[in-house]
Amino acid sequence: MRDPASSSLPAAERTVFFVSDGTGITAETFGHSVLTQFELRFKQIRLPFIDTLEKAYDAVRRINESCVQDGKRPIVFSTLVKADLSAVVRRSSGMHMDLIHTFVEPLEQELGIKSSHTIGRSHNIADSDEYKNRIEAINFSLAHDDGQSDKNLALADVILVGVSRSGKTPTSLYLAMQYGIKAANYPLIPEDFQRGKLPGTLAQYKNKIFGLSIAPERLAEVRNERRPGSKYAALENCRYEINEAETMMRREGIRWMSSTTKSIEEIAATILQEIRLERHSY
Template sequence: MSTPADPVIKPLPMRTAFFVSDGTGITAETFAHSVLSQFDMPFRQIRLPFIDSIDKAHLALRRINETCAIDGQRPIVFSTLVKTELSDIVRTSQGLYMDLIQTFVEPLEQELGMKSMHTIGRSHTPADSAEYRDRIEAINFSLAHDDGQSNRNLSQADVILVGVSRSGKTPTSLFLAMQYGIKAANYPLTPDDFIRRKLPPALLPHKDKMFGLSIAPDRLAEIRHERLPDSTYASIENCRYEISEAEKMMQREGVRWLSSTTKSIEEIAATILQEIKTEQRSG
């Protein structure tokens, strides 16, 4: 007998998507998300990282085929396996095999007139490279210069984010450091600064590196309420005052700024990066 809570339509079993990689699988996964998000349906997602031997490739193959049997429909397999002896194994699964690397490497080999290296785990910079050390150094720098903690070596900063408390400075700074190796300091604009009507003195020599974050007062009040409920700090009146003063100050001082209200830290970071540099080299 059917109760009122029974679903009227039995949902289709969920499709499974596998992210198979010889490394961390982060690239495969992030990228596959973009592709899957084009479809208005949920996917059960399974990460299979560090598939770097024939044995592990066979285990991955078995797991995919077992899932196919259980689901009763083909899994989607996103693979960044580079070595052909590994991808040739996983490719034979009953899933829909999408080769994220080889699909583009082949036309590139033609265009560049050279063979690819078929190396493994090159999707991220190795831990002993200068680029990797720069990233770690940038993370340490950004942490040490979070929230105006230190004025030491501000001249080494690539960018200095300013804005009122909880406008998004800290996560953006860390993201810039982690993703791009950018040394991003951040500095709060506080009611003290608004009364003095001047930027914090330590920042004055670095105006060209400053970038402001603003935010809609109601969103700011919401975020601050989560932190300190029912405080003056979080009140909408105070948020309106601080934002209005901060925006006036940035305008007066010629500091570029953007609103973080509807932007993710990725979007804020990419916008800032466009302002401070648009070209990079890699080798």
């Protein structure tokens, strides 16, 4: 959806504007979560930093032009806080989806406080402890990618295991970046299968190990992109490794899931659910 390149979809059906007095990230994140519900291509245009009347009129002009060009009214996700700017943009020919007025205002009433948007303060994410946790988690996950380091494994929130190309690296980075979770990952390799044991350093951390498996056919496909025609990528070898890995995980009592048809987001959601990282409020 963000990159509407999927070949099965028709040409861009509709133009979407994200209008904001700040970076536009809120309008965009929010808009994306709604638009992903539709199997359509959207041409997406961000109009950040709309913080003067002049810029607001300029935004309206762009929205109206696109309406004429497309022959269809654009969809406008807006997080404009100031009433005068919002009133200007609302008069465009777009379909106006107003995050602030629809959800933030009722919540302000409910919570009895003003939102940072309303009081015009950019919530300084970069200074928060949460943000520092995330950066720390990213560094941790990078340093502990692919079994690179046994150091500080005790600090890991989760240790992902699985055969090469089962999805461990992107999942670890996503967990770190999105949730501030220190996610190490460790490959299961043929030597482990021959010894019939988990890599030695992992045994003591069994309660935070989570396994990823994948259909051998899909694994062969992914590995062939990387090393075409190799033994590593051969279907028979993939079948062997997956079978051994799943047998080992069952024997060791390790929770695991298949990543075959799952996105990183879905894998991460399941891991959070399974591992129950309470201190991260999940």
